[in-house]
Each structure stands twice: as C-alpha cells, then as structure tokens.
Amino acid sequence: MAEMTVEQLADAMYEMIKDAKGMKKYKATDLQKAMAERFGADKQACKQAIRLLMDSGRCIYTYFGGSYIEIPPDQPATP
Amino acid sequence: MERRTDIGPPHYTKFLPPVIQKNYGKWKYHEGVRPGVMVHVAESGDKLYTIRAASPRLLSVQKIRQYCDLADKYCDGYLRFTSRNNVEFLTTKEENIEPLIAELEALGHPVGGVGRSISNIVHTQGWVHCHSAATDASGIVKSVMDDLIDYFTGKKEVPGKLRIALACCLNMCGAVHCSDIAILGIHRRPPKVMANLSQMCEIPNVVAACPTAAIRPAKVDGKDTVEIIEEQCMYCANCFSVCPALPMADAELDGVSIWVGGKVSNARSQPMFSKLAVPYLPNNPPRWPEVVQTVRKIVEIWVEHAEPDERMGEMIQRIGWPRFFRLAGIQFSKEHIDDYRYAALSLKRTAQLHQS
Amino acid sequence: MAEGKKYETPKLDELEKGAWPSFVKEIKAAAQKSPMAAALLGQLEQSYNEKIGHWKHGGIVGVVGYGGGVIGRYSDLGDKYPEVAHFHTIRINHPAGWFYTTEALRGLCDIWEEHGSGLTNMHGSTGDIIFLGTTTDQLEKVFSKLTALGFDLGGSGSDVRTPSCCNGMARCEWACYDTMKVCYNLTMAFQDEIHRPAFPYKFKMKMAGCPNDCVAAIARADLSIIGTWKDEIQQDDELIKKFADEGLDIQRQIVSRCPTRCMDWDGKKLTINNENCVKCMFCINSMPRALAPGKERGAMVLLGAKAPIVQGAQLSSVLIPFIDLEDEESWNDLKQLLENIWEVWCEEGKNRERVGEFALRVGFGNFLEAIGLEPTPEMVAYPRDNPYVFYQTAKKE
Ligand code: SF4
Ligand code: SF4
Ligand code: SF4
Ligand code: SF4
Numbered sequence: 001m002a003e004m005t006v007e008q009l010a011d012a013m014y015e016m017i018k019d020a021k022g023m024k025k026y027k028a029t030d031l032q033k034a035m036a037e038r039f040g041a042d043k044q045a046c047k048q049a050i051r052l053l054m055d056s057g058r059c060i061y062t063y064f065g066g067s068y069i070e071i072p073p074d075q076p077a078t079p
Numbered sequence: 080m081e082r083r084t085d086i087g088p089p090h091y092t093k094f095l096p097p098v099i100q101k102n103y104g105k106w107k108y109h110e111g112v113r114p115g116v117m118v119h120v121a122e123s124g125d126k127l128y129t130i131r132a133a134s135p136r137l138l139s140v141q142k143i144r145q146y147c148d149l150a151d152k153y154c155d156g157y158l159r160f161t162s163r164n165n166v167e168f169l170t171t172k173e174e175n176i177e178p179l180i181a182e183l184e185a186l187g188h189p190v191g192g193v194g195r196s197i198s199n200i201v202h203t204q205g206w207v208h209c210h211s212a213a214t215d216a217s218g219i220v221k222s223v224m225d226d227l228i229d230y231f232t233g234k235k236e237v238p239g240k241l242r243i244a245l246a247c248c249l250n251m252c253g254a255v256h257c258s259d260i261a262i263l264g265i266h267r268r269p270p271k272v273m274a275n276l277s278q279m280c281e282i283p284n285v286v287a288a289c290p291t292a293a294i295r296p297a298k299v300d301g302k303d304t305v306e307i308i309e310e311q312c313m314y315c316a317n318c319f320s321v322c323p324a325l326p327m328a329d330a331e332l333d334g335v336s337i338w339v340g341g342k343v344s345n346a347r348s349q350p351m352f353s354k355l356a357v358p359y360l361p362n363n364p365p366r367w368p369e370v371v372q373t374v375r376k377i378v379e380i381w382v383e384h385a386e387p388d389e390r391m392g393e394m395i396q397r398i399g400w401p402r403f404f405r406l407a408g409i410q411f412s413k414e415h416i417d418d419y420r421y422a423a424l425s426l427k428r429t430a431q432l433h434q435s
Numbered sequence: 436m437a438e439g440k441k442y443e444t445p446k447l448d449e450l451e452k453g454a455w456p457s458f459v460k461e462i463k464a465a466a467q468k469s470p471m472a473a474a475l476l477g478q479l480e481q482s483y484n485e486k487i488g489h490w491k492h493g494g495i496v497g498v499v500g501y502g503g504g505v506i507g508r509y510s511d512l513g514d515k516y517p518e519v520a521h522f523h524t525i526r527i528n529h530p531a532g533w534f535y536t537t538e539a540l541r542g543l544c545d546i547w548e549e550h551g552s553g554l555t556n557m558h559g560s561t562g563d564i565i566f567l568g569t570t571t572d573q574l575e576k577v578f579s580k581l582t583a584l585g586f587d588l589g590g591s592g593s594d595v596r597t598p599s600c601c602n603g604m605a606r607c608e609w610a611c612y613d614t615m616k617v618c619y620n621l622t623m624a625f626q627d628e629i630h631r632p633a634f635p636y637k638f639k640m641k642m643a644g645c646p647n648d649c650v651a652a653i654a655r656a657d658l659s660i661i662g663t664w665k666d667e668i669q670q671d672d673e674l675i676k677k678f679a680d681e682g683l684d685i686q687r688q689i690v691s692r693c694p695t696r697c698m699d700w701d702g703k704k705l706t707i708n709n710e711n712c713v714k715c716m717f718c719i720n721s722m723p724r725a726l727a728p729g730k731e732r733g734a735m736v737l738l739g740a741k742a743p744i745v746q747g748a749q750l751s752s753v754l755i756p757f758i759d760l761e762d763e764e765s766w767n768d769l770k771q772l773l774e775n776i777w778e779v780w781c782e783e784g785k786n787r788e789r790v791g792e793f794a795l796r797v798g799f800g801n802f803l804e805a806i807g808l809e810p811t812p813e814m815v816a817y818p819r820d821n822p823y824v825f826y827q828t829a830k831k832e
Binding site for chain 3: 084091093095106108140143146150162208212218246249252257288315320328329343366387388
C-alpha cells in the first residue's frame with residue numbers, strides 16, 4: 001500500500017465526515033482507526049491530518065456530551 | 080502578530096512572592112494565628128502570614144481589581160486563590176494583618192475558613208450559567224453560608240473540619256460525592272422527547288447513553304425517534320448531555336437532595352463517598368429555607384457529637400446510622416436503600432448493631 | 436460599553452443581604468459596564484421566579500484549531516434577553532497553585548472587561564480561570580490577547596482537562612514532592628492533548644502533596660498523584676512532650692485513633708511502629724512540628740476517580756505504590772505510563788467511558804496487562820473473594 005501523505009489523509013478524513021454528515025458524528029479516534037484500517041496510517045500522521053483540517057477551518061470540533069469532528073454548519077458539504 | 084498556540088499557562092515561579100521563592104520546599108511548620116489567619120515558618124526563620132477571605136467564586140472584574148488594590152497595598156502585589164475558591168493574601172509583615180482584615184471586612188469579605196472551621200462551599204454554575212441545572216448553585220450557597228457564617232469566622236467553635244459542596248446536577252462538576260455534607264440538584268422525571276429529535280441527535284448514540292438501558296429506538300408518525308421506558312429511568316440526564324432534544328428540567332419536580340459523611344482526606348479513616356440523608360427538598364428560591372435548615376441541623380448534630388477532628392462520616396460510623404437519622408429527625412425511606420451496582424455491599428451484613 | 440437595560444430583580448436583591456459575600460452584588464457591579472451582565476440579572480430573576488434554568492448547550496464554538504477551552508452557551512430566552520442570547524464560557528489554564536501577581540490579574544480583568552461580561556469564576560471546578568459570557572466574534576480577540584499576556588486556554592470536552600495541584604512546597608511543610616512542578620510539567624508536556632480532544636471522554640489529573648489531599652485528587656481525578664513517604668515519621672520527642680504538657684491526651688486523642696494502632700505512648704515517650712504505619716497523616720496533622728513525614732519522600736499514582744456520570748462514582752485506586760518524581764527517569768516513566776493508558780483506552784474505550792469505568796469493564800487485571808504494569812498486592816484492598824476466575828491456563832489451551 002502506498003504511503004499516504006498527511007494531506008491525503010486529511011482529504012480522506014474529510015470525505016468520511018462529509019459522507020456521514022447528518023447520520024453519524026465521528027470522534028478523533030474513529031477517524032484514526034478508519035485510516036489505520038484503510039491505509040495503514042499511523043497515529044502521528046492521523047493527528048497531523050486532523051490538525052490540518054482544524055487549522056484550515058475545513059473542520060471544527062463540536063461537543064455533545066463528548067467531542068466530535070465535524071464540518072462547520074455554514075460551509076456547503078458538497079465541494 | 081503571529082498567532083500563538085499551545086503556550087500553556089505562565090510558569091508559576093513568576094507569581095510566587097519572594098519569601099516563597101526563597102523558602103520553596105523548606106518550610107518547617109505552620110500554625111493558626113487567629114481565625115482565618117495562619118503563619119508558615121521556614122527553616123530559615125522567615126515567616127509568611129496568610130489571611131484567608133470568603134469569596135462567592137462568581138467575581139466581577141471590579142472585585143478582582145479591588146483584591147489587587149489590597150494586595151498591592153499590603154502584600155507587595157501577590158495573592159492566591161484556594162481550591163475551595165477563597166482568596167488568600169500573603170504577607171511577611173505581621174503589622175499588615177489587622178488593617179488588611181479591616182479592609183476586607185469593609186469590602187464584605189469576612190476572614191475565616193482556616194483549620195477547625197467550616198470553609199467555603201465548593202459549587203457549580205446552576206441557573207447562572209448551566210443548561211443542565213436542577214437547582215441554582217450560588218443562591219443556595221449564599222443562603223447556607225449566611226446561616227453558617229459564625230462557623231466560618233470562628234465566632235462559633237467546631238470540633239474539626241467540615242466540607243460542604245454543592246452540585247446542581249448529577250454531572251457533579253463540583254464532585255460533591257466525597258463531602259461531609261453534599262447538596263445535590265436532582266431531576267425527578269424522565270426526559271421529554273422533543274419531536275425534532277432525529278434532526279438534532281444520532282439515535283444509536285442516544286440509546287447508548289443510558290446506563291440503565293431505558294431508551295429504545297421508536298417510530299412516531301413514521302419518523303425515527305426514541306422512547307423512554309419510564310420505570311427504568313433514574314433521571315440521571317446522561318441522555319440529555321448527549322442530546323439536547325431530551326430536556327429534563329421541571330419547575331415543580333426538580334429540587335435538592337442532601338448527602339452526608341464523605342471525605343477525601345486519608346487522615347485516620349479512608350476516603351469515603353457521601354451517603355443519602357434527605358432524598359428530596361423543594362427548590363424554594365431565593366433562600367431555599369428547607370435546605371438551609373436541614374444543613375444547619377446536620378451541622379449542629381456534628382458540632383454536638385463529634386470528637387476532636389472527627390469528620391462527619393467517622394462520627395456517624397461511630398454512633399450508627401439509625402441514631403443519626405433519629406437525631407436529625409429524618410424519615411428513613413425506600414430511597415435510602417441502594418439498588419444500583421454495589422447495592423449488596425451497603426446492606427447491614429452483621430449482627431453488630433447499635434441497638435439503642 | 437454603555438450601561439445595560441435595567442431589570443427589576445426583587446428575588447435576587449434578597450441575596451444581597453447577609454454576611455456572606457453576595458454573587459448578586461458581583462453581577463450588579465459588572466452590569467454597571469456590561470449590558471450582558473445586566474441581561475443576565477434579568478434572566479436569572481426569571482429563573483428564580485419560574486424555578487427553572489434558561490440555558491441551552493451548544494457544541495460548535497471555539498478558537499481556530501482548538502477543541503477545548505470554550506463552552507458554547509445560549510439563552511432559550513434570546514428574544515427577551517438578546518444580550519445573553521450567546522453567552523459562551525472561556526476556560527483559561529490557571530497558573531499552578533493559583534498564585535498570581537496583581538499585574539497578571541489586572542491584565543486578565545482588562546481583557547475580560549473589553550471582550551466579555553466582566554464576570555468570572557475564580558476558579559472553576561477543575562481549576563481553570565473561568566470567563567463567563569461572551570459572543571462568538573470575541574473569542575479570537577480574547578485568545579490573542581490572552582496569549583500575548585502569557586496565558587492559554589484550558590481543556591474541555593474529551594481531552595486532558597487542565598491539571599491542578601495543591602500549593603505543595605510553595606507553602607506546605609508536608610509536601611512530599613513538588614506538586615507545582617509536576618503539575619506544570621505535565622501541563623506543558625500534554626498541550627496537544629489538552630487542546631485537541633482525541634479521547635473517548637475527559638481525563639483529569641490532580642496532584643496533592645500528601646495524603647491530606649487538599650485538592651480531592653482521589654475523588655476527582657482520573658489520574659491522582661498523592662505524596663507519601665517510605666521511611667520513618669520524623670519525631671521530636673521534646674515537642675511531643677510539650678503537647679502532652681499543654682494538655683493533649685496523647686493516648687486517647689492520638690494513639691488510640693491511629694488507624695493501624697501502630698503507636699505506643701507510655702506517658703513520656705511516643706513509639707511508632709513505622710512498619711505498620713499507613714502514612715495517613717492523622718498524627719502529623721494533630722502534632723505539627725513534633726511529627727513530620729519521613730525523609731524518603733515521593734508519590735503514589737492512582738487511577739480512575741470520577742463523579743457518577745455515566746456508570747457510577749468511583750474513587751481512584753493504586754497503580755504505582757511509590758514513585759520518586761524527582762529524577763528524570765521516574766518522570767519519563769510517568770509520561771510513558773500515561774501514553775500507554777491513553778493508547779489502550781482510545782483503542783478499546785466506548786464513547787463517554789471514563790478510564791476508571793473502562794478498566795473495570797475490561798477487568799482491572801486485563802487493564803494492567805494492557806498498559807504493561809505487573810499486578811501487585813498494593814493495588815487491592817483485598818484479593819478477590821469470588822471464585823469465578825478466568826484462569827489464563829485454560830484459555831491458552
Ligand atoms: S453540576 Fe450539572 S448543572 Fe451544575 S454546572 Fe455542572 S453540569 Fe451544570
Ligand atoms: S435520564 Fe438517565 S436513566 Fe433516564 S433515560 Fe436518560 S440516561 Fe436513561
Ligand atoms: S495536600 Fe498535603 S502537601 Fe498539599 S497543601 Fe494539603 S496538606 Fe499540604
Ligand atoms: S500517620 Fe497515621 S498510620 Fe501512621 S502512625 Fe500516624 S496515625 Fe498512625
């Protein structure tokens with residue numbers, strides 16, 4: 001399996017969040033586990049990818065009795 | 080300017096008075112000077128006086144600046160807060176104690192809460208700022224401490240330390256579950272299921288949130304939602320924490336329960352949870368007279384019966400729960416008997432019993 | 436800022452009376468300058484009349500990049516009290532031990548007067564400085580001014596919550612390790628874990644310098660570090676005698692109340708059988724100066740305390756009976772242990788399952804195995820009295 005860059009991981013995570021929008025909310029660990037399963041991505045890379053999503057504003061942290069990673073509500077979900 | 084992140088808090092050494100920097104880790108002993116004042120003596124012979132004043136925890140910036148004015152005037156610009164939300168003024172000058180106390184009292188902040196006394200009530204947000212509250216926090220704390228003020232200031236003596244804490248719901252931000260007296264806001268009816276639940280919350284998440292499996296998926300008018308098995312609900316509000324479409328609050332049924340005999344210190348007996356004393360008292364703002372009276376009654380029992388430095392829980396173990404309930408005039412009821420995970424451990428499983 | 440709308444608040448006014456300092460006076464003081472604080476009075480009076488709260492939680496506010504430190508709060512009476520329609524909380528990581536200079540405090544006050552309600556909690560339950568009430572558009576401004584002043588946000592959500600500690604060696608002769616240093620170092624080591632929630636649920640850490648546990652670490656922290664010692668209680672026979680001469684009934688008040696009955700008093704000399712002493716602090720508290728913790732000091736690490744939500748309240752239980760915490764090696768051990776705990780808990784923990792609940796669900800023995808600790812008798816009050824044992828041998832066959 002080709003090594004995924006942090007940017008590619010971030011994109012893959014973003015797609016995952018987008019596809020589940022309104023149906024399921026993901027936590028950081030859900031995303032990390034999915035990336036590990038699909039691409040063999042390591043934890044550190046996943047952490048960086050999440051940070052990329054956050055710092056760029058593509059995703060935000062939300063809180064509903066626990067912390068989730070979501071697409072900001074005002075941003076269109078389809079690119 | 081570049082945006083800075085992850086810098087953490089300022090290093091604490093910047094905020095330590097010079098006498099503390101000099102004697103850090105080299106303190107020899109401390110003792111009370113007068114109610115609310117203690118002196119710490121270092122191996123070097125240096126002395127540090129601490130003057131502890133009551134605070135409502137909810138502070139305006141105006142008040143914090145007034146604290147600062149006093150700290151500038153008497154304490155070379157240093158002060159600290161305690162884990163029970165009191166404010167402490169630190170000075171090496173004994174002559175500053177009297178005038179500082181006078182100014183604090185003029186400002187409405189009595190001095191006390193050191194050593195054998197009843198200190199500030201650790202508490203939470205309540206109706207001032209929380210979505211989850213079954214009662215207010217600040218109002219009850221104010222009312223109870225107005226009533227117990229003499230035990231704070233040392234005007235009335237107490238046998239030891241007594242810690243009171245308040246949480247306005249079972250989330251227990253104030254972790255009241257190990258306090259001599261705990262005041263706990265409670266709901267007493269199951270959550271209402273709002274019609275738009277499925278738009279706001281993920282149903283599997285909501286179902287999983289309930290510790291007693293009282294929530295199951297349902298369909299109403301063809302729409303996905305949940306239903307609450309009411310007999311299984313113990314009003315913990317876990318579901319509401321994950322889903323705002325399940326409101327719990329109820330003006331008439333919400334209220335306060337009182338718990339006693341917990342402690343966190345390891346001195347003599349091991350840390351203990353607080354146990355249920357009064358299952359329900361009504362919300363009766365602005366002064367919650369039922370809560371104030373009940374707390375006072377329990378405090379008075381302890382003041383009268385405790386041995387020196389005996390905590391509430393230790394005293395009750397010694398005199399027995401039946402006697403405690405008799406002394407407090409509290410009716411023992413079905414609610415007092417545990418029916419959750421470790422229920423069996425709380426039953427009396429010995430013939431050793433205080434028979435009178 | 437202009438003065439806000441005035442509301443009649445007869446119920447709250449009642450709480451301005453009495454000897455204890457009044458939170459209502461504080462809100463009114465802030466309301467002199469802040470229309471938000473003025474509206475808060477109005478809404479709170481309505482709560483006092485109706486006996487019900489009027490706040491909604493909302494989960495989508497924060498500063499860019501952080502998932503912790505800001506709690507979204509909205510009024511459900513926003514039309515009536517528009518100034519508090521949005522009224523978010525900011526948690527600021529307090530300096531260890533809650534010591535301040537007036538200069539730093541005034542700096543914080545200036546920021547909050549300009550960008551928020553002017554109301555604070557000194558401090559919140561976890562230990563943070565709490566700024567109560569502002570709007571979303573102010574958050575970045577507050578954050579940049581805070582960092583300029585040298586402060587940062589604390590934790591909230593499913594992350595490491597702001598660690599807190601007792602004032603330890605700064606002022607207390609009983610501190611068995613440097614609580615403030617450990618607190619600060621852990622805080623700095625785990626900035627990412629504080630600011631970017633990546634756990635199943637919250638994780639709190641508290642450090643108490645001795646078993647008196649002035650910060651309730653054993654009841655309130657997922658990781659509790661409590662100072663203790665290994666060797667003999669230091670005793671000064673002259674001073675003990677002085678306590679007796681001054682009227683302390685050493686036999687009745689001290690010796691007979693020692694939890695392990697490991698002391699003897701013959702009327703002149705106190706003898707402690709230190710082997711049986713459980714380091715509870717009672718005799719030391721009762722005879723300060725005359726008795727003191729031993730010289731071989733360190734800390735105990737315990738795991739798992741929490742309030743009732745979700746599965747029930749727990750106290751922390753022993754994980755490491757004794758750790759030095761002064762040398763580099765034990766410090767690295769502690770950090771490694773935390774990483775191991777988080778790894779296992781993140782992998783297997785359920786949503787909103789605290790680490791203490793998780794350890795009990797999978798079995799404490801299995802949990803120890805997963806985090807790489809050997810089981811020892813110090814970890815239990817007593818060995819199991821239940822014979823349903825999952826024998827390892829049977830499973831391997
Ligand atoms: S105890 Fe409950 S109601 Fe009170 S502040 Fe905490 S979560 Fe809110
Ligand atoms: S209040 Fe608690 S017990 Fe009742 S349904 Fe909600 S989660 Fe379950
Ligand atoms: S926990 Fe112990 S060391 Fe820390 S302040 Fe309290 S008595 Fe002192
Ligand atoms: S510290 Fe506690 S156990 Fe040890 S001798 Fe003193 S009272 Fe006894």
